[in-house]
Amino acid sequence: MKSMTRYRWMVASRILAAVVVGYALASAISILLALIWPIPKAEAVLASTMLSFAIYAAVVLWVFATKSVLRAWIGLLIPLAIISLLCWWLMPGGAA
Template structure:
């Protein structure tokens, strides 16, 4: 009887950790990816700096909502984290390289 209870607790604990990981991925990973892509878009748009910043900021709200929805719809937590890191890190590096005076 105690073994069954311990198994249920471990399944419950595992489930709670997976939900917590998804919440952290949505908040932290979603923010990192959205901000990186928003800065990148603002740097790449062929309009004035203020218009590019405004357009990238408006698009970032839609992008962040889409990332949060995807995080909770995806099947694997590990896949979520790998995808978020794999997309955010190159975006940040490209932003750093494209910013005037940053790479010199």
């Protein structure tokens, strides 16, 4: 029974990671994409936002496919941090 409870917590943790952090990561990747896409600003925003749903789907699938819950969290949070920094750096009025 104990292993069943543990299993359920693992599933819940993965769902949280996929739905919430996955969405944040997909948002960050799309923002980065919009900032570096070499087409007019409005078009880049539209194009990368339309792509964001595919990115989100890929991220969620990865979270559920990867071996351990810990790996899933690390694999989400580290890229999220790096990409957010990059976005901040590339933003007009950001660090660059």
